[in-house]
């Protein structure tokens with residue numbers, strides 16, 4: 146029985162007065178905001194800056210959720226339930242105020258309170274800087290999960306890094322990407338609260354010696370280390386219509402002055418401060434590589450720093466909260482690894498149990514396996530983390546010893562038993578890759594060190610079992626599970642599209658916000674002409690808003706009556722923005738050759754950041770911008786075709802683009818996109834998908850039905866066959882005149898005046914073997930785009946398809962995803978906070 150009397154959650158001694166009830170009336174909120182302007186910020190209401198009003202409003206909201214945060218924490222501790230600890234190097238939270246207002250039900254009263262004081266809530270909302278502590282889908286997934294965990298009353302803590310600089314701010318200069326630092330918290334943030342009493346100390350580098358415990362047993366001892374401190378910052382996570390407020394705890398690196406400074410004498414003051422600055426670089430900046438590995442020492446230090454702080458925090462809570470034997474640790478703590486980035490948590494927990502708690506190897510290993518589970522997010526070989534053994538040994542010598550022992554026990558135990566004397570099997574399964582240099586395979590360690598490994602879409606999980614980990618799958622089939630990704634429908638519908646949210650609620654009631662499968666109730670409305678009119682009007686409203694944004698940031702005037710064709714995601718060859726580009730160039734040629742062709746006007750909208758060191762990705766950005774410059778200013782094209790590349794794509798911009806999209810481009814090479822989550826957000830907001838049978842597109846097609854999606858291209862099996870036969874892009878080039886003309890045009894000086902500008906792109910298609918098969922899929926893509934054009938010319942048909950997309954994607958709610966994790970992996974009960 147998890148019910149606990151309310152009184153026991155907020156102990157009051159006779160000396161402490163009961164806390165005042167802040168109240169949610171307009172009057173109460175007004176005085177809260179004004180109090181913060183005056184007493185927190187030291188300003189007068191008539192001269193406070195817009196930023197002051199924003200901070201004061203956030204604090205007034207925060208005041209109203211903090212008690213629930215304390216209550217949730219206390220309930221979770223006292224009831225002794227298992228908690229999930231989500232370890233992720235990335236959380237792409239975006240803005241928090243509007244989400245917290247909608248989720249807590251305070252939106253209307255805060256809007257009213259501000260308006261009575263002559264302030265516009267909308268303007269304040271738009272002034273909030275994005276919390277961009279992530280690269281793309283993986284980081285945004287973690288943010289959606291935090292929302293769902295609180296909404297579904299699951300006891301959870303998110304752990305990550307308090308980066309001083311999030312993902313870079315992107316600008317275009319002459320069509321080329323330029324990166325600027327993202328100082329999101331230069332002025333502080335009203336959402337984060339420092340917790341200095343939970344500061345942790347972390348060791349790094351050094352060497353390993355032996356010590357003997359009171360029974361004379363030897364234990365490894367890690368000595369001569371450098372030390373860092375981790376200061377935790379807590380961000381309250383407000384669920385929708387729930388009293389559970391979990392926290393996201395982010396660690397900031399600080400110098401351990403007591404430890405490191407005593408080696409310096411008074412004369413080394415400046416040197417000492419230099420050391421301090423070096424210590425602080427550990428949490429300075431997010432690595433901007435999405436799905437590519439860099440293998441840099443600072444990245445390994447970042448990973449270990451936040452893992453060590455987080456595990457020490459979890460262990461502290463276990464030791465202080467209960468007097469239970471260590472074997473009970475997994476009954477209190479589940480730990481999810483968001484990809485392999487935090488996988489060093491496995492040898493770190495082993496180190497704690499062996500070296501600090503004196504457990505024997507077998508007991509420690511059993512605890513590890515029961516505690517950890519691992520989510521794989523990619524099959525791309527370049528994204529599978531491997532650390533050179535030399536680097537690992539220097540930074541984490543004790544952990545390398547532990548990894549070697551895990552490996553030896555694995556290879557001599559289950560592997561030898563299953564494949565006796567088979568050295569080849571041992572080589573492929575080993576935690577150490579020895580094909581040229583020695584590297585630690587973090588993915589192998591993650592599968593081995595936990596009880597569950599999951600992929601993020603059905604197809605992805607199948608490929609995980611069949612192609613990435615076939616031998617592990619053969620050894621431990623029960624360990625592999627699929628958990629298809631999802632997105633939070635609060636931010637990705639309720640917040641970003643309140644008009645559609647209201648229409649849905651008016652039609653089927655409010656239940657869908659907590660049970661997205663109820664959206665199916667809208668199915669019938671697809672045949673209701675009145676409903677379709679209102680649905681279409683909402684889409685048009687958002688297109689008008691987006692057209693204004695496009696005008697302001699690109700200086701291009703687009704018509705809201707055109708088809709808005711959207712590709713928004715990180716820039717990556719496998720995502721094939723350059724296949725989209727091939728189609729646009731083809732259309733451009735068609736329009737010039739046949740100006741009278743009946744083609745519905747289209748606006749191609751891109752948003753994408755390229756990793757700063759990813760040369761070809763940057764060349765593709767430059768090519769799209771140069772194409773845009775030509776097309777948009779070509780009088781022969783007029784309004785038929787516009788191309789815009791919105792700079793600095795991120796969560797906030799996505800919230801503007803997604804509700805305005807008609808068509809969603811999900812055109813990755815089959816087998817490459819693990820899931821995709823933008824595909825889900827766009828379908829939910831009534832954009833039809835043009836896509837390959839890749840990632841979650843497969844399941845989206847199953848849900849919405851073949852008539853309501855445009856699927857094209859080679860399947861995974863066909864891609865494999867084609868590559869096995871020997872793929873030759875030149876064949877497609879010589880056999881398809883339109884394709885040939887298109888590529889030749891891109892390789893010419895037409896777009897910038899310099900023929901060499903897009904030589905890298907042209908060469909990738911032809912000279913470098915077109916690794917992502919753009920040419921093989923080109924004609925099928927062009928044909929599918931023609932079908933899109935034909936369908937869009939029938940507005941009633943199009944709107945019906947769009948409505949059916951909204952109605953049928955309930956499966957892709959992150960609430961369902963999180964419930965799957967809770968049931969299949971974490972075995973977590975819901976705990977309602979009174």
Ligand code: B1H
Nearest residue numbers: 282283434435436522523818819820821822
């Ligand atoms: C995904 C990453 C990723 N997969 C390395 N892998 C990174 C890998 O900084 N790094 O080193 C950062 C990110 N991100 C994405 O995860 C997949 O490509 C998407 O298909 C998927 O939807 C998303 C969430 O599962």
